[in-house]
Amino acid sequence: MPTSIQVRLAQRAAAGVRCEVPACSLFVDRIGRYCDAHGKRDERNGHPTAAAVSKGELRPLVEQCAQFIAAQRDHAGIRAALDWLAAVLAAGRPVAPWRVHRKTMAGERVSAWMAAHAADGVEPAQILATVIALYLLQEQRPHRFAGSDRFFRHQLAIRVLRLGRGTWVCNGPAGRGTTWRHRVTSGTRETLSVLLVGTLGTLSIQAARSMERRRTEPLPRLPGEHHPFAGRLMP
Numbered sequence: 001m002p003t004s005i006q007v008r009l010a011q012r013a014a015a016g017v018r019c020e021v022p023a024c025s026l027f028v029d030r031i032g033r034y035c036d037a038h039g040k041r042d043e044r045n046g047h048p049t050a051a052a053v054s055k056g057e058l059r060p061l062v063e064q065c066a067q068f069i070a071a072q073r074d075h076a077g078i079r080a081a082l083d084w085l086a087a088v089l090a091a092g093r094p095v096a097p098w099r100v101h102r103k104t105m106a107g108e109r110v111s112a113w114m115a116a117h118a119a120d121g122v123e124p125a126q127i128l129a130t131v132i133a134l135y136l137l138q139e140q141r142p143h144r145f146a147g148s149d150r151f152f153r154h155q156l157a158i159r160v161l162r163l164g165r166g167t168w169v170c171n172g173p174a175g176r177g178t179t180w181r182h183r184v185t186s187g188t189r190e191t192l193s194v195l196l197v198g199t200l201g202t203l204s205i206q207a208a209r210s211m212e213r214r215r216t217e218p219l220p221r222l223p224g225e226h227h228p229f230a231g232r233l234m235p
């Protein structure tokens with residue numbers, strides 16, 4: 001017979017199970033690996049301590065990737081990736097905000113996001129540039145993702161999901177309102193990132209490495225730059 005949650009919690013409290021984050025000595029206060037604060041961060045970011053990748057941090061890399069993609073339009077892999085993304089966007093099924101609830105399946109949420117992106121005019125090339133930019137960041141700063149594949153994937157999903165403008169919801173007089181977006185649940189990020197990384201990962205790594213090689217390529221040396229110069233030094 002499985003142990004009930006109450007019994008497991010009581011056992012943990014008695015055993016004094018502490019948060020897994022080094023230097024955090026708080027007790028785990030629920031069924032999980034972290035204390036309340038680190039647990040919430042893990043749920044929101046995909047990692048208990050690492051800082052989320054902001055839009056501003058990624059922007060220069062996205063611009064670089066967008067140029068790369070534009071220059072590589074005839075590359076078979078880039079073309080296939082753009083076609084695949086166009087199909088994913090077209091297959092999205094909208095879900096009305098009031099029909100999304102806590103138990104809405106992750107696949108359905110991802111589909112709703114893709115429909116919203118399509119409606120917002122998010123282009124396949126924008127999504128691909130964002131995905132490759134995350135891989136480029138990984139190439140340039142290998143420690144940025146704290147060695148966590150899950151954190152990398154979740155940040156990738158968040159940056160892709162935030163490409164849309166969201167829906168302006170009027171909730172009062174004088175045009176006041178808020179931008180409404182589907183909630184980015186951990187399950188949504190997991191499902192979307194597995195899909196994107198699974199399909200675009202290999203191509204994105206190749207593209208990021210190619211861009212990095214070009215950036216770090218040594219400048220050509222001048223022939224004869226080490227030859228001794230003519231004439232004698234003054235005595």
Ligand SMILES: [Zn+2]
Pocket residue numbers: 019020021024025026034035036037038
């Ligand atoms: Zn903690």
